[in-house]
Amino acid sequence: MSDARNLLLEWAARGALSPAKLEAAMHLGGVVPDHARWRRFVDSLLLWLGAALLGAALVFFLAYNWDAMGRYLKFALAEGAIVLALGGVLWRGVDAPAGKALLFAASLFTGALLALVGQTYQTGADPWELFAVWALCILPWTLLSRLAAQWLLALGLLNLSVLLYYQTFLGFPLLGALFGPMAPCWVLLGLNGMALAVWELARLRGGDWLKPRWPLQLIGAAVMATATVLGLWAAIDAGRESLTEALGWAGCLALVYAVYRRRQRDLFMLAMAALSVVVVVNTWLGRQLVESFSDPRILLVSASFLASSTLAARWLQRVAHEAAP
Amino acid sequence: MTPPPAALWARLAAAGLVEGEQPVPEAGRRWYVRLMLGAAAWLAAITLMGFLVSLTFVLLKSREGLLGTGMVACALAYAMFQRGRTSHWHAQLGLAASFVGQGLMAWALFGSFDNGDALPGTTASLWMALIEALLTVALPNSINRFVSAQFAVGLLALAADDQGLGTLVLGGAAGLTAVVWLNEFRWSERAEALRAIGFGVASSLPGLALAVRQNMPPPAAPGDLGFTLNGLDFRAPWLASVLVGAVLLAAVLTLCRRQGLAAGARTMGLAGLAAVLCGMLDLKAAGIASSLLLVVLGFAHGNRLLLALGLLSLGACVSWFYYALSLTLLEKSLWLAVAGGALLLARTGLRVLLGPPPSEVDTHA
Known part of the structure; x- marks a missing residue:
C-alpha cells in the first residue's frame, strides 16, 4: 500500500507521471482502497477498537476498586487474564493472527502479575529483576509465537533490565573495571548487536514472518544510537581513556557498512550510520575548536554540520542509484 | 500486497498512464534521509543561534534588531531553498537559516527587554503564528513547511485559547486536515507543499484536541451550556466534539460518494451514523474524533504514516482519559464499556445488514 504510494508520488514529483493521471494511477496501483477493502477495514477497526475500549474499561474498573480488593482477588484477576488469553491461543491456534495477538496479550499480563507480586510481597527485589524475570518467563511463548512484535517485546525488556541494573549498581564489577562509566552502553551494544546478527541470519533461512525489514531497522536504530553515545563520549572526552569507545564506535560503523552496503543493501541502516558520523565528527570538531558560543570558530562547526550532512545525503543517493533495478 | 516497482510501472504503461523507462529511485525523498538532513540542520541552527545570541549584545537589547535579523535569515533561507531544488547543500543551509530566523523572531516577540518592554502573551502568539503561517507558504522546502505548519497551528491555538476560541481553531485545523488529504491527488501543482503542510497540521491535531479540552473550565451549573452567543466565549465542552465530529462526518460522506455510493444508499447512511457515534465518543474521551479522522484519511489514500499517527493518538487519548478529572x-470504566460494546454491536449489525466483508482471496479470485 504505502510503498506503491511513495513510488507513484516520487514518479509524479519527477515528472515521469503526469499530475493529471496521478489519481488514476493510485487506483490502478491499489493504493486507493476499493469497496471490499473498505469493508474489511471498517470491520477490523470496529472489532479492535471495541475490544480495546472493553479492555480499557476493565483496567479502569480494576484501578477504581484496587484498594478495596483483597490480595487473593487481585491475584485471581491477574492470573485469570493470563489463563483466558492462553485459552484463546489454544482455541484459535498459535498460527492464527488472533492466536498471536492473544499470546502477546498473555505476555503483557505476565508483567502485570509480576508487578503485583512485587507490590504485594515487598521481597526487596530491584526493579531490574522484574524486567529480567519477565523476559525469561515469556521466552517459551516468544519462541512459539513467530511474531516480530513479541521478539521486540522480549528484547525491549532485556534492554530495560540492563539500564535499570546499572542505575542500581553503577557497573558490573568486571565490565566496570574494563570499560568505566560506559559499561551500560557496551552491554546494550553487545545485546542489541547480537540480536540483530541472529535475526539477519535467521531471516536468510526462516519463514515469511522474518521477511519484513522494519523490526531489523528498529533494532539497528537502537544499535546505532548506542554506538553514537560511545562515539560522543570519545568525542567530548577526547583523551586516551576514551580510545576504546572511539574504536567501538568506528568498529560498529565499519560493520554496518560492510553488511548493509555490500551484502544486504539497506538504505535506512546506512542513513542512521551517516547521521551518527555527522553528529560525532562535528561534536569532536566543536570540542577541538570552540571554547564558548561567542567563539567565531563556531561558524566553522555549523558549516561542517551542513556540509557533512549534504555529503551524506549525496552518498545515500548514489547508493540508491546502484540499488535500482 | 504492493507490486514491485517494475511491475507497477508496467501496469501503468499498459494503461497508458506513463511512457518510456522507469525512473531511477531517489534516496533524498525517503523520510529517514529527510530526518537525517533535518536533524543536522537543527544542530547547525543551534550552534549558529548560540553564536548570534552570545555575541551580538546590541541585538539582544532590541526587539527590532532581533526581528530584523530574523527576517534577513529567513530571506536568506528563501534564496537558499530556490537553489536547493537541485542542491542538498543549499537546502541544508536554507533550513539552518530558516530555523535561526524563526528562533530570533520568536525571541523578539516573546522575550522581555532591558526597558521592561514585553508583549502580552496573546499578542506575541498571534504575531508569531502569522509569521509561521507566512513562512509555511513562502519557503519552498518540505521539512520547513512541516515544522512551520505545526508551530503556526499550535501558536494560533494558544492565542485563541486565551480568548476562549480554542475550539474554533481545533475545528479549523481538523477541517484543513480533511481538505488537504482528501484532495492531495487533485491539487497536483502544489502537491508536495500541501502534503508537508498537511502532515504538519495533522500531527498537531491530537495534541490540540487534548489541550483545548484540558483548558476548558467545568460548567458553572448542570444546565450551563458553557458558551454565550452575545459574547465570544466558546468554551463549550461539547463544541469541540461537534466541530471535529462534523468534519469527520463530511470526510466519511465524501469518501462514500467517491466509492460511487448514492446519497440515500444504506451503506452511506450507516457510515454517516458511525461518524456521528464517533463524535459522541469524543464528548467524554477528548481526541477520539480527531484520531479517527486521521485513521480514516490515512487509510483512504494508503498513507501509512497518517494511519499510524491516528492509531497512536487513539491510544494516547485513552491514556489521557485515565487522568481526566x-x-x-x-464512571469512565462504565462509559468505556458501553462505547466498546456499542462498537462491537455495530460490527455485528453491519455484518447482518450488509453481509460479512469479502475476504482478500475472494476479491483476488
Whole structure:
C-alpha cells in the first residue's frame, strides 16, 4: 500500500507521471482502497477498537476498586487474564493472527502479575529483576509465537533490565573495571548487536514472518544510537581513556557498512550510520575548536554540520542509484 | 500486497498512464534521509543561534534588531531553498537559516527587554503564528513547511485559547486536515507543499484536541451550556466534539460518494451514523474524533504514516482519559464499556445488514 504510494508520488514529483493521471494511477496501483477493502477495514477497526475500549474499561474498573480488593482477588484477576488469553491461543491456534495477538496479550499480563507480586510481597527485589524475570518467563511463548512484535517485546525488556541494573549498581564489577562509566552502553551494544546478527541470519533461512525489514531497522536504530553515545563520549572526552569507545564506535560503523552496503543493501541502516558520523565528527570538531558560543570558530562547526550532512545525503543517493533495478 | 516497482510501472504503461523507462529511485525523498538532513540542520541552527545570541549584545537589547535579523535569515533561507531544488547543500543551509530566523523572531516577540518592554502573551502568539503561517507558504522546502505548519497551528491555538476560541481553531485545523488529504491527488501543482503542510497540521491535531479540552473550565451549573452567543466565549465542552465530529462526518460522506455510493444508499447512511457515534465518543474521551479522522484519511489514500499517527493518538487519548478529572474511574470504566460494546454491536449489525466483508482471496479470485 504505502510503498506503491511513495513510488507513484516520487514518479509524479519527477515528472515521469503526469499530475493529471496521478489519481488514476493510485487506483490502478491499489493504493486507493476499493469497496471490499473498505469493508474489511471498517470491520477490523470496529472489532479492535471495541475490544480495546472493553479492555480499557476493565483496567479502569480494576484501578477504581484496587484498594478495596483483597490480595487473593487481585491475584485471581491477574492470573485469570493470563489463563483466558492462553485459552484463546489454544482455541484459535498459535498460527492464527488472533492466536498471536492473544499470546502477546498473555505476555503483557505476565508483567502485570509480576508487578503485583512485587507490590504485594515487598521481597526487596530491584526493579531490574522484574524486567529480567519477565523476559525469561515469556521466552517459551516468544519462541512459539513467530511474531516480530513479541521478539521486540522480549528484547525491549532485556534492554530495560540492563539500564535499570546499572542505575542500581553503577557497573558490573568486571565490565566496570574494563570499560568505566560506559559499561551500560557496551552491554546494550553487545545485546542489541547480537540480536540483530541472529535475526539477519535467521531471516536468510526462516519463514515469511522474518521477511519484513522494519523490526531489523528498529533494532539497528537502537544499535546505532548506542554506538553514537560511545562515539560522543570519545568525542567530548577526547583523551586516551576514551580510545576504546572511539574504536567501538568506528568498529560498529565499519560493520554496518560492510553488511548493509555490500551484502544486504539497506538504505535506512546506512542513513542512521551517516547521521551518527555527522553528529560525532562535528561534536569532536566543536570540542577541538570552540571554547564558548561567542567563539567565531563556531561558524566553522555549523558549516561542517551542513556540509557533512549534504555529503551524506549525496552518498545515500548514489547508493540508491546502484540499488535500482 | 504492493507490486514491485517494475511491475507497477508496467501496469501503468499498459494503461497508458506513463511512457518510456522507469525512473531511477531517489534516496533524498525517503523520510529517514529527510530526518537525517533535518536533524543536522537543527544542530547547525543551534550552534549558529548560540553564536548570534552570545555575541551580538546590541541585538539582544532590541526587539527590532532581533526581528530584523530574523527576517534577513529567513530571506536568506528563501534564496537558499530556490537553489536547493537541485542542491542538498543549499537546502541544508536554507533550513539552518530558516530555523535561526524563526528562533530570533520568536525571541523578539516573546522575550522581555532591558526597558521592561514585553508583549502580552496573546499578542506575541498571534504575531508569531502569522509569521509561521507566512513562512509555511513562502519557503519552498518540505521539512520547513512541516515544522512551520505545526508551530503556526499550535501558536494560533494558544492565542485563541486565551480568548476562549480554542475550539474554533481545533475545528479549523481538523477541517484543513480533511481538505488537504482528501484532495492531495487533485491539487497536483502544489502537491508536495500541501502534503508537508498537511502532515504538519495533522500531527498537531491530537495534541490540540487534548489541550483545548484540558483548558476548558467545568460548567458553572448542570444546565450551563458553557458558551454565550452575545459574547465570544466558546468554551463549550461539547463544541469541540461537534466541530471535529462534523468534519469527520463530511470526510466519511465524501469518501462514500467517491466509492460511487448514492446519497440515500444504506451503506452511506450507516457510515454517516458511525461518524456521528464517533463524535459522541469524543464528548467524554477528548481526541477520539480527531484520531479517527486521521485513521480514516490515512487509510483512504494508503498513507501509512497518517494511519499510524491516528492509531497512536487513539491510544494516547485513552491514556489521557485515565487522568481526566471530569469523571470518576468507575464512571469512565462504565462509559468505556458501553462505547466498546456499542462498537462491537455495530460490527455485528453491519455484518447482518450488509453481509460479512469479502475476504482478500475472494476479491483476488
